[in-house]
Amino acid sequence: MSIDATSFATQPVLYRLENRAERTACEEAMRHRKGEVVDTLEEQLVEWLVTETPSLRQQPDALAQAIQDQIGEAGWEAFGTWAWFPWRQTWVRLLPEAAFIAVRTNRNRNKITSEEQDILAAKCVGIAGLSVGSALTMTLVMERTCGKLKLADFDVLELSNLNRIPTGVHHLGLPKAVAIARAIAEVDPYFEVELFPDGFTAENAEAFMEGLDFVCDACDQVRAKANLRWHAKANGIPLIMETSDRGMIDIERYDEEDKPFLHGRISDTMLEAMRNASAWEPEFFDAFIDVNQASERGVASLQAVGKTLVGWPQLYTDVAAGGAHAAQIIRSIFLGEHIPDARHYLEWNEQLLESVN
Numbered sequence: 001m002s003i004d005a006t007s008f009a010t011q012p013v014l015y016r017l018e019n020r021a022e023r024t025a026c027e028e029a030m031r032h033r034k035g036e037v038v039d040t041l042e043e044q045l046v047e048w049l050v051t052e053t054p055s056l057r058q059q060p061d062a063l064a065q066a067i068q069d070q071i072g073e074a075g076w077e078a079f080g081t082w083a084w085f086p087w088r089q090t091w092v093r094l095l096p097e098a099a100f101i102a103v104r105t106n107r108n109r110n111k112i113t114s115e116e117q118d119i120l121a122a123k124c125v126g127i128a129g130l131s132v133g134s135a136l137t138m139t140l141v142m143e144r145t146c147g148k149l150k151l152a153d154f155d156v157l158e159l160s161n162l163n164r165i166p167t168g169v170h171h172l173g174l175p176k177a178v179a180i181a182r183a184i185a186e187v188d189p190y191f192e193v194e195l196f197p198d199g200f201t202a203e204n205a206e207a208f209m210e211g212l213d214f215v216c217d218a219c220d221q222v223r224a225k226a227n228l229r230w231h232a233k234a235n236g237i238p239l240i241m242e243t244s245d246r247g248m249i250d251i252e253r254y255d256e257e258d259k260p261f262l263h264g265r266i267s268d269t270m271l272e273a274m275r276n277a278s279a280w281e282p283e284f285f286d287a288f289i290d291v292n293q294a295s296e297r298g299v300a301s302l303q304a305v306g307k308t309l310v311g312w313p314q315l316y317t318d319v320a321a322g323g324a325h326a327a328q329i330i331r332s333i334f335l336g337e338h339i340p341d342a343r344h345y346l347e348w349n350e351q352l353l354e355s356v357n
Contacts, residue, residue, distance in 0.1 A: 003156055003175055005197030010181035012083040012189045016096070018074075026082050035089035041080050045070060048099045051106045083189045087182055097190045104188060105144050116335055117144065123334050126150040126208055126215045128200035128228055130176040132244060132314060133218030134165045135323025141184050141191055145331045148192040149184070150208055152219075153177045154199035160310075164319045200224050202275075205231050214330050217241040222284050226274030229254070229261050238333060242322035243289070244314045245298040247346035249325055251339055259341055262287065293345070321348065 015026035049066045050056050056063040071079050081094045094100050105117055112120070123146040127133045130153040140146055153176045157167065161176070171179040177195045184191055196208055200219060209215070209231045217228050217239060225241075232239045232254045239252040253259050261271050265287045274284055291299060301313050325346050333339050 003173075005175040005178050005195060008174060008178045009086040010178055010185065010193070010195065012085045012092075012185055014189060015082045015084075017078050017080055017082065018096070020078075023078060029084065030082070030091065033084060033089075033091075035084075035091060037091045039091075039093040041076070041093045041095070042067075044095045044100075044103065045079075048095055048103045051103055081189075085186070088186075092189075094189065100190060101144065101188075108143060112143070112331075120145050120331065120334055121147040123213045124148040124150065124211050125330065126152070126212045127218060128152045128208075128216065128224060129218030129220065130180050131155075131161060131165065131218070132242065132319050132322065133216060134176070134180055135316075135319045136216055136218065136242070136326045137180055137323075138166060138183065138187075139323045139327040140330070141187055143327065143331070144188070144191075145327055145334070146213070148194070148211075150194045150196065150212065151177055151180060152196035152198075152200040152204075152208060153180075154197065164314050164316045200228060202227055209235050209237065212237050213334065215239050216326065222274050222277050222280050225288070226266075226271050226277075229266070230271060230275060233259070233261070240326050240329060241288075242326045244312075244318040244322060245289075246293070246295050246350070247318070247322060247325065247348070248289075248293075248343065249322065249329070249346060250343050251329055251341060253339075253341040256341065263341060263343060295347075321346070 013029070015022045015029070017023045017026065045067060046063065049063060049070070053066070056066060080096060083092045083094055084090075085092065095103065105112070108117065121144065125140060125146045125148075127137055127149065130137065130151060133153075137149060137151065140149065155176050157165065157171050157174055157176050157179050159172060162169070165176065165179070167179040167183055171182070175197055177197050181193050181195055184193055196204055198204060200208055201224070205227055212235070215228060215232050215237050217225055218241070219225060219228070229239060229252070232252070236255045238255045241250040241252070242248070250262065252262060260266075261268070266274070270283070270287065277284065301309060305312060329339055
């Protein structure tokens with residue numbers, strides 16, 4: 001059954017209180033929308049001021065004056081933002097956007113400098129597929145490795161997805177894109193997200209790719225995987241693909257001149273065949289996954305799919321590690337580090353066993 005993702009709220013309603021019209025609208029909305037109210041604005045403001053000037057922690061009088069200076073003559077009623085989360089039936093009061101972001105990313109410093117955080121804020125990442133892709137999505141949001149995400153997924157959340165997608169049972173049966181967008185909004189209501197609830201398709205490919213600085217292939221369909229690479233190369237956008245077997249990760253630098261598809265594993269002719277294919281063929285699969293390099297359990301699982309297994313197994317430890325590795329690579333490339341076009345295996349358990357033996 002098809003579900004219209006656009007019928008679900010995925011972003012909170014924000015009322016910026018410094019704006020008189022929005023303040024009036026907020027007062028009216030709060031009279032009619034009853035729900036839980038969370039107001040820690042004073043604590044948030046203190047945290048912001050102290051992160052900006054750590055010495056204020058030991059100077060209560062100076063801190064009190066700094067608070068008054070920020071609030072100004074308009075007072076608390078005109079400071080900050082009220083966020084209404086309709087799916088939670090909850091009001092949350094927050095710092096203004098710039099201050100909120102400064103505090104939320106403060107503990108990134110100095111592993112990510114303020115100047116680097118500003119560079120990252122201007123970046124946009126597209127992720128096609130929100131099963132394995134959900135871990136990368138949330139990692140990018142937690143660190144604010146970019147300022148905007150485009151998320152493409154057509155599927156609905158099933159119970160078996162909850163071994164690797166960080167959401168709750170209250171989202172079962174809803175589009176994955178809705179569940180992930182809500183998770184993002186609950187961490188960072190100011191984060192910009194654009195959803196493509198039909199998944200990544202030939203019809204929406206140009207809109208999905210527009211404005212991207214990086215794209216992640218986390219989808220299953222051979223046609224989508226081929227089209228992602230065709231459009232990434234045509235638009236000069238780097239691509240990353242992470243699998244959940246042996247930590248295999250592909251960094252494809254289509255932002256560099258004349259890079260072949262998937263490090264030369266896919267010819268132009270094969271890519272065109274993939275773009276028009278209705279199902280996986282053995283030669284397509286072998287181009288993406290070198291069976292000789294797969295784990296023993298991975299090969300056994302592949303042979304069991306459709307027989308004793310309904311699908312390819314994916315552990316959250318593998319998915320989470322892959323999302324973290326991919327996010328680190330994306331950040332490094334955004335910040336100008338030289339990361340070459342290559343395939344890597346980042347399997348920590350193998351290294352651990354080697355050190356023991």
